[in-house]
Amino acid sequence: MTPIILHIDMDAFFVSVEEVLDPSLKGRAVIVGGNPEGRGVVAAASYEARKFGVHSAMPIARARKLCPHAIFLRGAHKRYSEFSARIFAILERYTPLVEPMSLDEAYLDLTGCERLHGPAVATAQRMHDEIRDRVGINASIGIAANKLMAKVASEFAKPNGCFRILPGQAARFLAPFPVGTLPGIGPKSVQQFRRLGIRTVRDLAQLPLALLEEMYGEWGGRLYEKARGISRSPVYPSDETKSISRETTLEEDSTDPRLLEANLSYLLEKAAAQLRGEDLRTRCVTLKLRYSDFKTVTRSRTLAVPACEDHILFAVVVDLFRQLFTRRTRVRLIGVALTGLTREAPMQMDLFDTTPHSTRETLYAGIDRIRGKYGFRAILRATSHNEE
Numbered sequence: 001m002t003p004i005i006l007h008i009d010m011d012a013f014f015v016s017v018e019e020v021l022d023p024s025l026k027g028r029a030v031i032v033g034g035n036p037e038g039r040g041v042v043a044a045a046s047y048e049a050r051k052f053g054v055h056s057a058m059p060i061a062r063a064r065k066l067c068p069h070a071i072f073l074r075g076a077h078k079r080y081s082e083f084s085a086r087i088f089a090i091l092e093r094y095t096p097l098v099e100p101m102s103l104d105e106a107y108l109d110l111t112g113c114e115r116l117h118g119p120a121v122a123t124a125q126r127m128h129d130e131i132r133d134r135v136g137i138n139a140s141i142g143i144a145a146n147k148l149m150a151k152v153a154s155e156f157a158k159p160n161g162c163f164r165i166l167p168g169q170a171a172r173f174l175a176p177f178p179v180g181t182l183p184g185i186g187p188k189s190v191q192q193f194r195r196l197g198i199r200t201v202r203d204l205a206q207l208p209l210a211l212l213e214e215m216y217g218e219w220g221g222r223l224y225e226k227a228r229g230i231s232r233s234p235v236y237p238s239d240e241t242k243s244i245s246r247e248t249t250l251e252e253d254s255t256d257p258r259l260l261e262a263n264l265s266y267l268l269e270k271a272a273a274q275l276r277g278e279d280l281r282t283r284c285v286t287l288k289l290r291y292s293d294f295k296t297v298t299r300s301r302t303l304a305v306p307a308c309e310d311h312i313l314f315a316v317v318v319d320l321f322r323q324l325f326t327r328r329t330r331v332r333l334i335g336v337a338l339t340g341l342t343r344e345a346p347m348q349m350d351l352f353d354t355t356p357h358s359t360r361e362t363l364y365a366g367i368d369r370i371r372g373k374y375g376f377r378a379i380l381r382a383t384s385h386n387e388e
């Protein structure tokens with residue numbers, strides 16, 4: 001049976017929510033994120049604002065220069081979560097196999113559902129229309145035989161459409177497009193490839209596996225498969241979250257341990273917040289470093305007692321970092337992963353932690369509540385740093 005995987009992604013989600021709540025914003029340049037006078041970054045920009053070169057993750061100050069007449073909104077995480085929940089409720093009526101990637105993005109596995117729902121494209125169109133009619137938000141939907149190609153397809157569907165890449169056509173479809181079309185290949189990799197004379201996916205697909213592995217290690221094998229539209233990653237429904245991970249490619253490769261630890265702290269906080277949000281604890285913490293030569297190394301530690309608190313997990317990840325990091329090679333990407341997730345409450349208390357448990361629990365419940373109201377960045381560890 002041919003797998004049928006959908007990638008669904010709302011168009012300019014935060015902006016679209018604001019437009020539903022205030023229809024006078026429709027068709028105007030709207031930018032959501034941070035304080036326009038301050039240091040924040042753009043969380044979302046309307047298509048009208050994008051015409052001026054504004055895009056998400058850009059510093060607000062820069063967006064203000066490019067598009068001074070835009071309407072700047074602070075945004076409210078709570079509103080977006082509510083809209084998100086309504087959208088996911090619709091998706092889950094089609095299949096229980098829904099893997100949320102963020103508030104406005106998910107993978108769905110509709111394999112074998114054709115008898116129930118009809119042909120995949122018609123089903124996607126129905127889903128799209130239902131979200132538009134009931135929630136007022138436009139979605140773009142990609143349909144393909146795996147997650148990688150479904151994500152590629154949803155990019156082609158944008159804005160406000162459905163796009164299918166037929167099974168067996170993945171490699172042929174990808175070949176003429178720039179390598180940056182592949183998810184996971186960002187602007188820095190595109191530059192590096194260009195220096196090697198590789199511009200299109202076809203160019204990349206011509207490199208032998210052995211060479212790619214020699215150049216990039218484990219990542220080389222992934223590139224080899226990506227260039228052919230191959231991906232084996234299954235759709236994990238949300239209540240079967242196997243791991244929570246966060247990683248970031250640094251603005252500039254670095255050997256500065258303070259900068260690296262600050263990034264690590266931020267990533268860990270985000271991962272731990274999601275962990276607690278899903279009422280989970282982790283048994284295993286993994287640190288990942290990718291060096292400027294693309295060599296990737298990981299180190300893991302299993303915890304004696306499953307934990308979800310920032311200060312416990314951060315101590316572990318920083319210890320792993322100090323063991324692993326040699327300062328000899330610049331780091332280009334840093335990441336953390338939490339695996340062995342469990343809903344069990346810990347049976348054994350940490351003997352050396354003199355803070356009463358209830359105080360800690362209240363502290364993190366408070367932090368999570370503030371974030372629910374004002375967004376993740378409303379409160380951060382003093383050690384956290386990010387350039388998102």
Ligand SMILES: [Mg+2]
Pocket residue numbers: 009010011012013104105
């Ligand atoms: Mg989106």
